[in-house]
Amino acid sequence: MYFPYRVCLDGDVVRQGCIYGVAVHLDNIGMECILDSIWSEQGSYQAKLTNPTEYDRWLVVNAPYHEGSVIRFEASKLPIHRVNEGVMGVLIPPFSTGVLECKQQVSLFPQLGIASVVGLLALFLLVSSGRAKHDS
Numbered sequence: 001m002y003f004p005y006r007v008c009l010d011g012d013v014v015r016q017g018c019i020y021g022v023a024v025h026l027d028n029i030g031m032e033c034i035l036d037s038i039w040s041e042q043g044s045y046q047a048k049l050t051n052p053t054e055y056d057r058w059l060v061v062n063a064p065y066h067e068g069s070v071i072r073f074e075a076s077k078l079p080i081h082r083v084n085e086g087v088m089g090v091l092i093p094p095f096s097t098g099v100l101e102c103k104q105q106v107s108l109f110p111q112l113g114i115a116s117v118v119g120l121l122a123l124f125l126l127v128s129s130g131r132a133k134h135d136s
Helices: 109-135
Strands: 034-041 044-051 057-064 069-073 076-078 081-083 087-092 096-104
Touching (some): 076 087, 087 096
Antiparallel strands (some): 044 096, 069 096, 081 087
């Protein structure tokens, strides 16, 4: 997790502190923001941070972008953007200090549904082939 202070353009070498793959105004990056502490639990990240500037500032969360994720800053839900080819980025409001929470809420429902259908189909084929051999 970091506050970017440089923009990487097509053809640039990606370096520390970069943001790319999203529209960035130069007022939204810089070195003034403070990231005090970061801690994590299973599927959850938190950080104390401060944006002392008069502009929204990008924060890059080095966790894979997923539509089911939720990022809150002082109880307000922030829109999540895909940045740096697949990680999450958010804009931190101006003149703000607080705790940022990132929860990755990945739904397994589609995968479990597909696995169930495949399992039932395999069971059907197994039973059908057993009956066909028995009838012969």
